[in-house]
Amino acid sequence: MADLFHECGIAAVYHLPSDTPSPLAPPQGPDQISRLIPRLLLDMQNRGQLAAGMTTYNESRSQLLKTFKEVGGVTEVFHLNQQQLYQRIMEQNRGPAAIGHVRYATCGKDDRNYAQPFERHHIERAKWFSFGFNGQLANYRELRDEILAQPDFHLSRDTDTEILMHLISRERSGDNRPPISELLRRLRAKLDGAYNIVYLSAAGEMFAARDPLGIRPLCYAIEGPLFAAASESVALANLGFSEKNIRSLAPGHAIIIENGRLSIERFAEASRTAHCFFEWIYFANVASVLDDRSVxxxxxxxxxxxxxxxxxxxxxxxxxxxxxxxxxxxxxxxxxxxxxxxxxxxxxxxxxxxxxxxxxxxxxxxxxxxxxxxxxxxxxxxxxxxxxxxxxxxxxxxxxxxxxxxxxxxxxxxxxxxxxxxxxxxxxxxxxxxxxxxxxxxxxxxxxxxxxxxxxxxxxxxxxxxxxxxxxxxxxxxxxxxxxxxxxxxxxxxxxxxxxxxxxxxxxxxxxxxxxxxxxxxxxxxxxx
The missing domain is CATH 3.40.50.2020 (Rossmann fold)
Incomplete structure (x- = not known):
């Protein structure tokens, strides 16, 4: 009501290799874990109502990464009120790992090209990736000018999300093969502002990272082989995760999944935190708990x-x-x-x-x-x-x-x-x-x-x-x-x-x-x- 625009919401799910499926996984099996993304996004609809989308990973199909996104609310985009259409979308985009995004525009136009996740295709698996971004880069102009100063480079959208896509691509260009933790350390040196990121590659890699100041919230939960992350705790709680297993990711940390193994690593240090107080008084769902504080x-x-x-x-x-x-x-x-x-x-x-x-x-x-x-x-x-x-x-x-x-x-x-x-x-x-x-x-x-x-x-x-x-x-x-x-x-x-x-x-x-x-x-x- 307060004449403020909401920012975005991000989500991620991954069913790690295991002989024992998670009890929270859909009854169709681990390969259908992507079905959890619309549910997570629906519980974060308060954070953005202009567009929604998800990217799924499935090594059993030729299109290793598939991105489905559109302008509209979660119910509209995923056709939650039309069961046959919804089931078709879920089947076409099934996979054991997925990321999702709900958007309100802090910059850029209100059309599908600005909906997230952003996917970047490449013949090499590790360079074919998709990601969703919650935040805003305060040094957008400097980063944009740096990119456009090179005559062969071009930006097609007016959004800092595309800037981030180019920075990630550049760090993995040529023969560069930095591990995700090193990739995040390099990004940290270039970025000023708020940047929570969920990332998924065609090699089955995933990370969910929170900026060193912790400006925007990011929560996660792990139960058995199932990992999930979301901008707000209420989305994880409603998915069925035990409250004791839902935590806020520490600023400057990332949850990284490489080679089927999960780790939590620190990629940046900061002398302070800078949690946005508006998350508690206005933006977040009243049922959420952010950084151990009940909204x-x-x-x-x-x-x-x-x-x-x-x-x-x-x-x-x-x-x-x-x-x-x-x-x-x-x-x-x-x-x-x-x-x-x-x-x-x-x-x-x-x-x-x-x-x-x-x-x-x-x-x-x-x-x-x-x-x-x-x-x-x-x-x-x-x-x-x-x-x-x-x-x-x-x-x-x-x-x-x-x-x-x-x-x-x-x-x-x-x-x-x-x-x-x-x-x-x-x-x-x-x-x-x-x-x-x-x-x-x-x-x-x-x-x-x-x-x-x-x-x-x-x-x-x-x-x-x-x-x-x-x-x-x-x-x-x-x-x-x-x-x-x-x-x-x-x-x-x-x-x-x-x-x-x-x-x-x-x-x-x-x-x-x-x-x-x-x-x-x-x-x-x-x-x-």
């Missing part, structure tokens, strides 16, 4: 933080209303602490596209997407709890709807997040600085004042507005602030190229946003900065 419990603690700083004295007409769906846990916890009812005064129409995915008039789409309930709201002092505010278009519409259609007598907006003050260069498609709501009122300051919040409330046509302070994030996660990436709320970027991009695209001396298209030389990337 649900973190959101509940954020609600407790809201309650602790609340100045409004509740009366018999006061109710708490969450904005569906990601703010519900915070709203429930806040209401419990304040001893007031938490009621669903807004309902979401799940068949209307997300306002931040579709273009056009956001206010009109917000009206279609959320329906206020007068029977709940009439004559009430509403504490409206939201996870975050980016541009404010949707929030302005909601406040107006609560008053006009719902009959609320007061609307007090509470945000379970600090104000967004800077763009993201690591995989979240946020606005440019001049499009963000909060910086217009903060005049370059990083600390909110009561006067600033009241000015914002006036613009939203709310009776009051309160954000959480930045310190509440680390408290709610029980994690040191230095272990998190909070750049969008404190403008402190954890990588050199992230810092450089902010200096180039941040707020200028006159308080206006810089034209980001000049930084990337590509207008379509200005929107993602």
């Amino acid at each position: 649900y419990l973190v959101r509940s603690r954020l609600g407790e933080e809201l309650a602790a700083q609340e100045r409004l004295v509740p009366d018999e007409d006061t109710i708490v209303v969450p904005v569906p769906d990601t703010a519900k846990a915070a709203a429930d916890a806040m209401a419990y602490q304040l001893n007031v009812p938490c009621l669903e005064g807004l309902f979401r129409n799940r068949y209307v596209g997300r306002t931040f995915i579709e273009g056009g008039n956001r206010a009109d789409k917000a009206k279609m997407k959320y329906t206020p309930v007068p029977e709940v709201l009439e004559g009430k002092r509403v504490i409206l709890v939201e996870d975050t505010i980016v541009r404010s278009t949707t929030m302005q519409t909601l406040v107006k709807q609560l008053r006009e259609r719902g009959g609320a007598k007061e609307v007090h907006v509470r945000v379970a997040c600090p104000p967004i003050v800077a763009p993201c260069y690591y995989g979240i498609d946020m606005s440019t600085v001049d499009e963000l709501f909060a910086p217009k009122f903060m005049n370059g300051q990083m600390r909110l004042t009561d006067e600033m919040e009241q000015e914002m409330a006036v613009v939203l046509e709310a009776d009051s507005l309160r954000y959480l302070p930045v310190e509440a994030i680390s408290r709610s996660l029980s994690m040191q602030a230095g272990a998190l990436c909070q750049a969008c709320v404190d403008s402190e970027y954890p990588t050199a190229h992230g810092q450089r991009l902010y200096q180039l695209t941040g707020v200028s001396s006159d308080g206006n946003g810089v034209d980001t298209s000049r930084v990337f030389d590509r207008p379509e990337l200005a929107a993602r900065s």
Whole structure:
């Protein structure tokens, strides 16, 4: 709801050679382990709804790697509601190893050519590979320029995923035969940003790797001969893996399968981690556990933080209303602490596209997407709890709807997040600085004042507005602030190229946003900065 684009989700499965099939494998046998990919992707549909796909490996067919992908949601792409067609797709793409991807575009066009996984054909098995990528390379421009500086080289897509494909190809060109661990070490030396990768080759090699800062989450599980990895733990749990066997992959580590054997290896070291805090407060499925922190419990603690700083004295007409769906846990916890009812005064129409995915008039789409309930709201002092505010278009519409259609007598907006003050260069498609709501009122300051919040409330046509302070994030996660990436709320970027991009695209001396298209030389990337 918060006008933020989701990033992507990745998945991998591998049935290692064994005389004993895994009890989690499909009843058709280990060669049908690829059937697990649509199930994994479906549980991560929250991470991307524009395209989905998978690549399978099967040494018993001439087409050792096969990639099936299309624009659309997982149900549409794999025809999950059409059993005959779905079964045909699964049979044509069966194999004991597979990788999968759900996509939202942080860059590139919305067509099949940008859907992942990306497959690169070659006559040599080890050089014929496919991979899926979750993240964003902050040094995209430099890598692109380096490639295009060679006259015989060409890039056909405007995406950092293709850059990554060229880098992998180059490391395995000619007589180069580096083992996967060495390949990852070489890539690490070139990449700046967030990059979780699942990789599958026609030689039956696989790896699932997490960048050294651990910006994006990556979980895995091993039970008997079956290995699986996914961006979120809920996908593995719903597949049937025991909770005790589901772990977060440590930053800078990779799970590598070569010659039918699995190992976990460290390919990079870092002096710190930089876990994206937005994964817990907004992106991830509420049932997931990321880096040993429950998404649900973190959101509940954020609600407790809201309650602790609340100045409004509740009366018999006061109710708490969450904005569906990601703010519900915070709203429930806040209401419990304040001893007031938490009621669903807004309902979401799940068949209307997300306002931040579709273009056009956001206010009109917000009206279609959320329906206020007068029977709940009439004559009430509403504490409206939201996870975050980016541009404010949707929030302005909601406040107006609560008053006009719902009959609320007061609307007090509470945000379970600090104000967004800077763009993201690591995989979240946020606005440019001049499009963000909060910086217009903060005049370059990083600390909110009561006067600033009241000015914002006036613009939203709310009776009051309160954000959480930045310190509440680390408290709610029980994690040191230095272990998190909070750049969008404190403008402190954890990588050199992230810092450089902010200096180039941040707020200028006159308080206006810089034209980001000049930084990337590509207008379509200005929107993602």
